Each structure stands twice: as structure tokens, then as C-alpha cells.
Amino acid sequence: MKKVKVAIIGAGIGQKHYIAYQQLPEMYDVAAICDVNRARAQAFVDDAHLSRITDDFDAVLADPEVELIDICLPPHLHFDFTARAMRAGKDVICEKPLANSVADVDRLIAISTETGRTVFPVFQYRFGKGISQLRALIDSGLAGRPFVASLETHWNRGADYYSVDWRGTWQGEQGGAVLGHAIHAHDLLTFIMGPVSSVFARVATRVNDIEVEDCAALAIALENGALATSSVTLGGSTDTSRLRFCFAGVTAESGSEPYRPAEGEWTFTARAPVTQDQVDAVLAKVDTPPAGQVGFAVEVFRAMRGLETAFVNIEEARRSIEFVSAVYESAKSELPVSLPMQENAPTYQGWWP
Ligand SMILES: NC(=O)c1ccc[n+]([C@@H]2O[C@H](COP(=O)([O-])OP(=O)(O)OC[C@H]3O[C@@H](n4cnc5c(N)ncnc54)[C@H](O)[C@@H]3O)[C@@H](O)[C@H]2O)c1
Known part of the structure; x- marks a missing residue:
């Protein structure tokens, strides 16, 4: 079965993802590692991947061979990079937390429906x-x-x-x-x-x-x-x-x-x-x-190749963000908060104080 060409974006926890892909050589080929700090990526890749280090996310998105974008960036970049990757025709793995509000997860769900691309939130x-x-x-x-x-x-x-x-x-x-x-x-x-x-x-x-x-x-x-x-x-x-x-x-x-x-x-x-x-x-x-990131990556591969799979879907990321929203709302109001969350809930658009 055809390997998935994946690009890792962010070389912090991205290193652990890289190690997991290296353990699944029949499923994945790491086509690029993108970090604005190129030296950080260079520090952990093997020689075969040294030439694949880049700081140019747009160039990664423009590569027709790359099917899957694996976002390992700081949280405030997750929504934007996930949306851009889907609009460029890529499926996306995104580290937790997927977004900073239920409203933004709903926007990503809408983009996923519109583009036909899948988001795989990391819950390894x-x-x-x-x-x-x-x-x-x-x-x-x-x-x-x-x-x-x-x-x-x-x-x-x-x-x-x-x-x-x-x-x-x-x-x-x-x-x-x-x-x-x-x-x-x-x-x-x-x-x-x-x-x-x-x-x-x-x-x-x-x-x-x-x-x-x-x-x-x-x-x-x-x-x-x-x-x-x-x-x-x-x-x-x-x-x-x-x-x-x-x-x-x-x-x-x-x-x-x-x-x-x-x-x-x-x-x-x-x-x-x-x-x-x-x-x-x-x-x-x-x-x-x-187990862990390897088990997660196996299920992503199976989903992308149309096999039976237990992959984690975007609705489950939505549920986790909804829960966080309710926690912050309850902590502020000092009252219990019920789920599911309605669109007019105080934290639907975000929870920052
Ligand atoms: N699933 C888990 O168990 C787990 C564990 C640790 C971290 N995380 C998550 O992973 C994400 C990253 O965390 P981290 O600890 O690796 O952070 P980090 O700061 O160590 O690494 C992030 C990397 O992204 C790079 N970067 C920043 N902006 C960029 C851009 N515009 N383009 C390309 N590269 C850019 C930085 O140079 C840095 O090397 C966070 O959301 C965090 O919550 C998840």
C-alpha cells in the first residue's frame, strides 16, 4: 500500500512524531520538517532527512507529493495552520489543543466539510x-x-x-x-x-x-x-x-x-x-x-488508506475543547456548567479573561 508522505511542522514535540514515523517505515515517508529554527530540526533528524529541512511552510503546502501535514507548533498557531493546510488540499494531524474555542473548532469542521480533508487531533x-x-x-x-x-x-x-x-x-x-x-x-x-x-x-x-x-x-x-x-x-x-x-x-x-x-x-x-x-x-x-504516538500514527495511516480504523476524529477534539470551555466558565462563575455547550454560551467564542 502506498506510503503517506508527511511533513512535520515544528521541531519540538515534532521530534517524537518523527521517531514514531521512523518506526513505521512501511506506512510513512517524512518528506519535510519545517521549523523557523532550522537548527532545531537539524539536531534530531538522520542524514537521510537532512536535506528535507525547511523554514518555508508555503513551499511545503505547494508540494503535491505531501499528503499529510503534522502540526506541532505552539497552540496559538494551530487554527491558522490547520485551516491553511486543509485549503491547500492536505489532511492534517494537529497537536493538542486543536483550537482556542469551540467556535474555532466549528470553523475547522466547516472547512473540513468544504475541502473534504480530514483533521486528526493528537490524543496518543x-x-x-x-x-x-x-x-x-x-x-x-x-x-x-x-x-x-x-x-x-x-x-x-x-x-x-x-x-x-x-x-x-x-x-x-x-x-x-x-x-x-x-x-x-x-x-x-x-x-x-x-x-x-x-x-x-x-x-x-x-x-x-x-x-x-x-x-x-x-x-x-x-x-x-x-x-x-x-x-x-x-x-x-x-x-x-x-x-x-x-x-x-x-x-x-x-x-x-x-x-x-x-x-x-x-x-x-x-x-x-x-x-x-x-x-x-x-x-x-x-x-x-x-502504543502512544506510534499507535496514533497507525490509525491515521489506516484512515487515509480507507482501512478499518479507530482514529481520533475532530468531533472528539471539539468535545475536549468544549469541556475546557466549561471548566473556565465554571471557575469564573463559581457555578456548575452543563454540556453540550450552546452557541450563546459565555465561553463559546473563547475563555480568555
Ligand atoms: N501530545 C502531547 O503529549 C504533547 C506533548 C508536548 C507538547 N504538545 C503540544 O505540541 C505543541 C508544541 O509544543 P512544543 O513543546 O513542541 O513547543 P516548542 O516551542 O518546543 O516547539 C515548537 C516549534 O515550533 C517552531 N515554530 C514556531 N513558529 C513557527 C512557524 N510559524 N513555522 C514553523 N515553525 C515554527 C519553533 O521554532 C519551535 O521549534 C503544543 O501545542 C503543545 O501543547 C503535545
Whole structure:
């Protein structure tokens, strides 16, 4: 099957994407790496790709061979670059967050419909054995009714991290730990337990001297009646992500691996009348899938080549941005906010103070 020619735009996290493509040589050919700071891209590519480094995004868009644009730029550039790439006839991978308002995601959905191009928002935490096993328990019917979930995103970020100019500001980062860091845990919550119906949020800036929040405590109700809590800080002494899901038939708990929670050591404990043997029998049948960014890229390839796929679609990015909007609205009003969000909601056009 024909390889996908992809261009990576932005050589920070773009390096991790590059490494993932290198692991899938039968699927991808990295045709260009574009960064205004060419030296940054040069520092990590192999010799075969050195000649493909450019700082000219328009030239990348003009290359008819490039099918896929992979946007790894600072958040404030995501909307514009995604829109330009689709209008140039390219499918687009875009790093989180896809946009800084539900209104802008809706504009991207309209451009996607008009151009026939697909946007693949990056949510690579979904890919890995633990999450696949939990999904298998849900699909088998053994998990049963969802009761509660607790999510911890306790990472450590200090002055070094915020020395990059766009970080920590509304203008550049567009939001704080809720938007930039806990977005993955909240995506996993909806991936496992379904859509959110309301959220009550407290946010605070307590760890670093920045404009945006770096701590949050959220109380979440899901459409199916289950409840969840999410605790977020960038002042953890280590980087720890932990997820716990209590269903009628099983309690699932992740390890503490911060950036690849789907791959860490999960435990799945049966709850009567479901037995541990029944749970273990389902778990044993789950193969280890390609994980993280590699798993994400496999699904993008499959989608682009018309194969059956579990790719993450733009509606799921919309859901994540809608949730962030509701969090900021609730934190400001000190009231719970219901979803789905209406177009006349105070944060539909954006949440900046
Ligand atoms: N999915 C994840 O787990 C994950 C992890 C880290 C970062 N991210 C996201 O990835 C994005 C990038 O983050 P980062 O940490 O790599 O940032 P970064 O600042 O380290 O890298 C961004 C790069 O983009 C380049 N750049 C800026 N403007 C450009 C332009 N107009 N044209 C070409 N290149 C340009 C910069 O020179 C820089 O090298 C952010 O949205 C961030 O939230 C996602």
C-alpha cells in the first residue's frame, strides 16, 4: 500500500512524531520538517532527512507529493495552520489543543466539510494495552454500570519549562494545566465513560509565576450518571498520571506512568458477582497494540488508506475543547456548567479573561 508522505511542522514535540514515523517505515515517508529554527530540526533528524529541512511552510503546502501535514507548533498557531493546510488540499494531524474555542473548532469542521480533508487531533494517550484491556472489559459486558472515576495529573513544571516564551500566557499557550496538560486525562475519561453532562471547577495559579492556572479541582457528571473527579497540578514532586475507574463489575487502576498511562501496569479487580477468572479471561485475549504516538500514527495511516480504523476524529477534539470551555466558565462563575455547550454560551467564542 502506498506510503503517506508527511511533513512535520515544528521541531519540538515534532521530534517524537518523527521517531514514531521512523518506526513505521512501511506506512510513512517524512518528506519535510519545517521549523523557523532550522537548527532545531537539524539536531534530531538522520542524514537521510537532512536535506528535507525547511523554514518555508508555503513551499511545503505547494508540494503535491505531501499528503499529510503534522502540526506541532505552539497552540496559538494551530487554527491558522490547520485551516491553511486543509485549503491547500492536505489532511492534517494537529497537536493538542486543536483550537482556542469551540467556535474555532466549528470553523475547522466547516472547512473540513468544504475541502473534504480530514483533521486528526493528537490524543496518543488512548493507545496502549491498559486502555485496550479496559475497553475489552466494557465491550464484553463484564464491567457493567460505571460508578465513579478519579483522575490525577500531578506533574512538575518549573522556571525552565516556562522559559519558552509562549508558555504560561493566555496569548501563547491559550490556557493552563487544564488545557495543556490534563486534556489527555479528560479525553481518556470520555473515551472510557462517555460524554460529560456537567462540570464544577476550581482553578488556581499556585506553583509558578504565570498568567494561566497550574492547579485545578474538578467535579464532573457524565451523561450516563457516573461521577468523576480530576485533580491537576504542575507542582507535583514527580510527574505522575493516575486513573481509577470503578464499574459495577470491575475496578480498573492505571500505573503512574505520566505520559503513557495506557501502557503502564494496570490492575483490574473483579467485583462480585463478577469473578476474577472471568475478568482475567477477557484480559488474556487482548493483544498488545502499538502504543502512544506510534499507535496514533497507525490509525491515521489506516484512515487515509480507507482501512478499518479507530482514529481520533475532530468531533472528539471539539468535545475536549468544549469541556475546557466549561471548566473556565465554571471557575469564573463559581457555578456548575452543563454540556453540550450552546452557541450563546459565555465561553463559546473563547475563555480568555
Ligand atoms: N501530545 C502531547 O503529549 C504533547 C506533548 C508536548 C507538547 N504538545 C503540544 O505540541 C505543541 C508544541 O509544543 P512544543 O513543546 O513542541 O513547543 P516548542 O516551542 O518546543 O516547539 C515548537 C516549534 O515550533 C517552531 N515554530 C514556531 N513558529 C513557527 C512557524 N510559524 N513555522 C514553523 N515553525 C515554527 C519553533 O521554532 C519551535 O521549534 C503544543 O501545542 C503543545 O501543547 C503535545
